[in-house]
Amino acid sequence: MKKIISFVVNGIEHELAVEPRRTLLEVLREDLGLTGTKKGCGIGDCGTCTVLLNGVATFSCLTLAIQADGCSVETVEGLAEGGKLHRLQQEFVDHGAIQCGFCTPGMLMTAVELLRRDSAPSEQDIRRAISGNLCRCTGYQKIVEAIQAASEKTS
Amino acid sequence: MSKHRILNTRAPRVDAVDKATGKALYTDDLKRPRMLTAAILHSPLAHARILNIDTSRAERLPGVKAIVTHREAGTRPYGVSPARYDETIFCHDKVRYVGDEIAAVAAIDQDIALEAVDLIKVDFEELPAVLDGRTAMEEGQPQLHEMYKNNICAQIRWHFGDIEEGRKESHIVRTDRMTSKMQDAAFMESQSVLAEMDCHGDLTMWSSTQAPHYVQRTLAMALNLPLQKVRVIKPAVGGGFGPKASCSTAELAACLLTMRTGQPVKLTFDREQVFLHSRARHQFFHTMTSGVKKDGTLTFLEHKCVLDGGAYASFGIATMYYAGSLLGGPYRLKNMVYDGCRVVTNKPACGAQRGHGAVIARALFEVQLDRIGEELGMDPIELRLKNVMEAGETTCNELFVSSFGMREALEAVRDSAAWKKKRALGGKTRRDGKGIGAACGFFVSGAGYPIYRSRTYHCTVVTKADEMGGGVTVMSGAADIGQGSDTVLAMITAEELGLPLDDVKVLSGDSRLSVDLGAYSSRTTLMTGHACREAARDVKRQILEAVGGCLGVPPETLDLKDNQVVSLAGEIDISNLRKEFLKEHKGFASLPYCPNLTFSEASRIAFLERGAIVGTGKYRPPPLGGSFKGAAVGTSPAFGCSAQIAEVSVDLETGEVTVENITGAHDCGFAINVTQVEGQMQGSMMMGMGEALMEQIIYDKKGRIVNANLAEYKIPTALDMPHLDAIIVESDEPNGPYGAKEVGEGAIMPVIPSILNAIYDATGVRIEELPVTPERLVAAIKANPVRPSQKS
Numbered sequence: 050m051k052k053i054i055s056f057v058v059n060g061i062e063h064e065l066a067v068e069p070r071r072t073l074l075e076v077l078r079e080d081l082g083l084t085g086t087k088k089g090c091g092i093g094d095c096g097t098c099t100v101l102l103n104g105v106a107t108f109s110c111l112t113l114a115i116q117a118d119g120c121s122v123e124t125v126e127g128l129a130e131g132g133k134l135h136r137l138q139q140e141f142v143d144h145g146a147i148q149c150g151f152c153t154p155g156m157l158m159t160a161v162e163l164l165r166r167d168s169a170p171s172e173q174d175i176r177r178a179i180s181g182n183l184c185r186c187t188g189y190q191k192i193v194e195a196i197q198a199a200s201e202k203t204s
Numbered sequence: 205m206s207k208h209r210i211l212n213t214r215a216p217r218v219d220a221v222d223k224a225t226g227k228a229l230y231t232d233d234l235k236r237p238r239m240l241t242a243a244i245l246h247s248p249l250a251h252a253r254i255l256n257i258d259t260s261r262a263e264r265l266p267g268v269k270a271i272v273t274h275r276e277a278g279t280r281p282y283g284v285s286p287a288r289y290d291e292t293i294f295c296h297d298k299v300r301y302v303g304d305e306i307a308a309v310a311a312i313d314q315d316i317a318l319e320a321v322d323l324i325k326v327d328f329e330e331l332p333a334v335l336d337g338r339t340a341m342e343e344g345q346p347q348l349h350e351m352y353k354n355n356i357c358a359q360i361r362w363h364f365g366d367i368e369e370g371r372k373e374s375h376i377v378r379t380d381r382m383t384s385k386m387q388d389a390a391f392m393e394s395q396s397v398l399a400e401m402d403c404h405g406d407l408t409m410w411s412s413t414q415a416p417h418y419v420q421r422t423l424a425m426a427l428n429l430p431l432q433k434v435r436v437i438k439p440a441v442g443g444g445f446g447p448k449a450s451c452s453t454a455e456l457a458a459c460l461l462t463m464r465t466g467q468p469v470k471l472t473f474d475r476e477q478v479f480l481h482s483r484a485r486h487q488f489f490h491t492m493t494s495g496v497k498k499d500g501t502l503t504f505l506e507h508k509c510v511l512d513g514g515a516y517a518s519f520g521i522a523t524m525y526y527a528g529s530l531l532g533g534p535y536r537l538k539n540m541v542y543d544g545c546r547v548v549t550n551k552p553a554c555g556a557q558r559g560h561g562a563v564i565a566r567a568l569f570e571v572q573l574d575r576i577g578e579e580l581g582m583d584p585i586e587l588r589l590k591n592v593m594e595a596g597e598t599t600c601n602e603l604f605v606s607s608f609g610m611r612e613a614l615e616a617v618r619d620s621a622a623w624k625k626k627r628a629l630g631g632k633t634r635r636d637g638k639g640i641g642a643a644c645g646f647f648v649s650g651a652g653y654p655i656y657r658s659r660t661y662h663c664t665v666v667t668k669a670d671e672m673g674g675g676v677t678v679m680s681g682a683a684d685i686g687q688g689s690d691t692v693l694a695m696i697t698a699e700e701l702g703l704p705l706d707d708v709k710v711l712s713g714d715s716r717l718s719v720d721l722g723a724y725s726s727r728t729t730l731m732t733g734h735a736c737r738e739a740a741r742d743v744k745r746q747i748l749e750a751v752g753g754c755l756g757v758p759p760e761t762l763d764l765k766d767n768q769v770v771s772l773a774g775e776i777d778i779s780n781l782r783k784e785f786l787k788e789h790k791g792f793a794s795l796p797y798c799p800n801l802t803f804s805e806a807s808r809i810a811f812l813e814r815g816a817i818v819g820t821g822k823y824r825p826p827p828l829g830g831s832f833k834g835a836a837v838g839t840s841p842a843f844g845c846s847a848q849i850a851e852v853s854v855d856l857e858t859g860e861v862t863v864e865n866i867t868g869a870h871d872c873g874f875a876i877n878v879t880q881v882e883g884q885m886q887g888s889m890m891m892g893m894g895e896a897l898m899e900q901i902i903y904d905k906k907g908r909i910v911n912a913n914l915a916e917y918k919i920p921t922a923l924d925m926p927h928l929d930a931i932i933v934e935s936d937e938p939n940g941p942y943g944a945k946e947v948g949e950g951a952i953m954p955v956i957p958s959i960l961n962a963i964y965d966a967t968g969v970r971i972e973e974l975p976v977t978p979e980r981l982v983a984a985i986k987a988n989p990v991r992p993s994q995k996s
């Protein structure tokens with residue numbers, strides 16, 4: 050039996066009928082076409098599906114869509130505003146923190162949450178915050194540098 | 205000042221913004237109207253005869269559109285290496301590993317496809333399985349394939365120089381062993397395929413592949429289609445590292461299903477299927493004996509290796525050859541014997557993975573050098589410096605090294621990591637839990653020969669000037685899988701044509717655009733880079749000829765620079781050409797802004813004069829290497845080399861290793877993009893560190909993988925990784941475009957041994973079985989009480 054849910058995704062309100070067992074990840078990707086959020090494992094091991102649920106970095110593969118009922122969801126597609134990249138996106142681009150890019154959306158959302166919480170994190174804080182987001186390409190070095198650079202520009 | 209404007213800079217990748225905004229499309233992000241979803245039935249048994257496959261219940265399930273087994277797919281053999289076609293699309297007589305593919309279903313949604321797979325009934329007669337590569341070749345073992353007697357899939361004995369002579373010259377001779385476990389590439393994007401056959405019988409397949417060209421060939425061959433009817437497109441790919449270089453059952457199954465249903469079919473592996481399909485790192489069992497003279501000069505190497513390759517050949521023949529051939533460098537070694545033997549076992553098939561075949565061999569050899577140095581009382585870096593090759597030398601197995609920054613790389617890490625000071629602090633190997641270790645590596649910059657026998661060009665590039673004037677479009681079959689090859693092609697083109705990077709657009713990864721052998725053996729920068737430069741120069745020549753013709757000046761006196769045509773022979777009158785251009789553009793705001801003719805004007809005028817301005821480029825290496833059996837593997841137009849120092853601390857109670865620092869130097873010839881070279885080095889450090897300390901596929905007694913997920917198959921997280929220091933060495937490779945050669949794989953070579961040597965420095969024990977887990981290390985520490993000489 051489908052359930053009607055309503056939630057705000059990247060500032061836009063949506064009302065959808067969804068099967069209760071479907072994940073937020075599936076609904077974002079398949080029903081709303083927001084394919085920026087990635088599925089690297091589907092079982093909570095990789096972090097590529099990270100979105101912000103009411104501002105909290107959350108694995109959307111482990112979240113049922115119906116749990117997002119009444120919530121606000123932010124995905125990578127919502128970061129750039131008015132054709133201008135979010136400063137974290139810009140630093141990721143400038144520092145070479147993106148190679149294959151498959152971890153990037155989840156990594157960015159985790160970093161957004163971190164910088165909202167703490168505008169001047171230490172290197173260790175950054176590493177701890179992104180330790181649930183796997184990246185196989187970069188060795189994390191340039192990702193950490195990009196987040197550091199973005200935080201310096203805020204504080 | 206650099207003579208380049210765009211090359212050798214830190215230009216951001218051309219695809220970075222799309223990837224940062226979620227706009228980049230990967231295969232699983234694609235959708236087609238009426239698209240079906242497919243699922244695969246995998247074998248639950250490691251080795252069994254198939255008695256019967258009953259799909260009748262599955263066929264009756266509403267929503268199921270097609271089911272394919274060997275009956276529909278046929279049993280035409282295919283594989284990677286033409287001499288070892290040992291796979292069929294689906295199993296027909298036997299299954300050979302847990303995960304072997306038996307059938308595939310296309311249905312209107314994934315739930316139905318998965319349910320249908322469960323409804324397929326297969327009767328098996330279970331057979332005894334071969335699970336240990338060390339004994340797989342013994343008499344009396346169950347046999348996997350008729351074509352591989354005693355389960356030996358390939359075997360080679362190489363003999364270079366005179367090993368007995370080497371032995372006689374030796375002051376010290378020692379034998380060491382090392383074994384590893386099968387490993388997974390653990391790219392973040394699992395394999396995904398979308399296949400669609402249209403009413404003309406044209407098959408298009410989008411796939412997360414590293415090698416559209418080889419996949420196109422395999423599809424056409426295995427599905428019995430004309431080559432020109434098969435098009436392979438590679439969207440954005442979330443990492444490959446080797447396993448995505450061979451054609452997979454997912455690709456073949458999705459194509460078969462679209463051919464039967466007339467509807468597009470998508471098939472995306474879940475993470476467990478990535479592990480089951482594997483085609484990743486082999487398990488290696490190495491034994492090496494080598495000798496040195498009193499002064500540290502290497503005298504010989506006798507090397508035996510058994511490779512456990514799992515159920516099928518895949519890339520494994522090349523893996524076996526690479527495991528031997530790449531020890532020919534980076535040290536002067538006159539005498540070398542290699543006995544390689546690849547066996548098949550009832551486990552997922554292994555194939556290529558970053559540092560193809562050579563990684564564990566390198567690890568053992570570099571550990572052995574350290575042990576020799578210790579016996580000689582010689583500093584490990586001194587010992588290496590004593591033996592490194594120089595540019596212009598040829599290895600005993602006939603690999604010619606045209607540029608070689610090995611000495612420079614080793615000295616760079618030595619000085620940058622303050623080796624002398626840190627090493628001296630410990631003096632002789634001690635056991636205080638703090639250690640430092642060094643190692644070197646050597647790798648090809650593109651395989652010298654294609655996988656199938658042919659004198660095919662390895663790549664072509666077509667570059668077309670925009671007919672409206674302005675930028676250019678580069679068209680290439682090359683596969684950017686995250687390593688950044690599109691950016692390299694754009695930078696080369698922009699450099700040659702004097703264009704801003706933004707005005708060069710790259711279309712790539714499509715078998716229809718050009719032949720390109722793909723992203724493997726670290727070949728794209730050197731090979732496709734050559735073709736790309738040639739195509740850009742061809743465009744430039746045509747534009748300058750056309751413009752020169754109109755201006756009445758010889759084209760050799762003109763050049764393209766800073767988005768303009770500049771005259772090398774004094775002032776020229778461009779007013780007529782400019783007038784014509786302005787007339788065409790009445791009402792346009794952005795008009796020429798400088799006294800010189802702009803690139804926009806020049807390319808538009810060239811079009812008005814000559815029609816389409818299309819430049820082409822191609823590359824094929826010259827004949828390389830010796831004439832002995834297997835000599836082709838290991839040949840390359842150029843060789844990269846690298847050195848690394850790792851610093852570790854070990855908890856002597858728990859055996860936990862923390863890598864505190866990694867300093868690596870890699871000779872990439874010339875860094876086309878500085879940031880990307882560092883990125884490849886840092887990624888290699890991470891992968892090598894994972895392989896050294898935590899990564900291993902674990903099987904149960906029935907041949908089932910017990911850790912087929914990213915929680916239990918551990919790869920390093922940001923917290924595990926130390927600061928990574930990447931030093932670029934540029935040796936100006938004569939066979940590379942602008943002097944450039946590889947970095948993608950060579951940089952992983954010294955990672956594992958530098959960590960192993962550091963662990964020994966920290967603990968006084970050597971671990972011969974990788975990965976060095978805390979359990980293994982703590983057991984070894986307990987078993988080896990500190991020797992008196994190591995105290996103090």
Ligand code: FES
Nearest residue numbers: 091093095096110
């Ligand atoms: S897809 Fe959600 S954690 Fe991997």
Ligand code: FES
Nearest residue numbers: 149152184185186
């Ligand atoms: S950039 Fe490829 S996984 Fe992070």
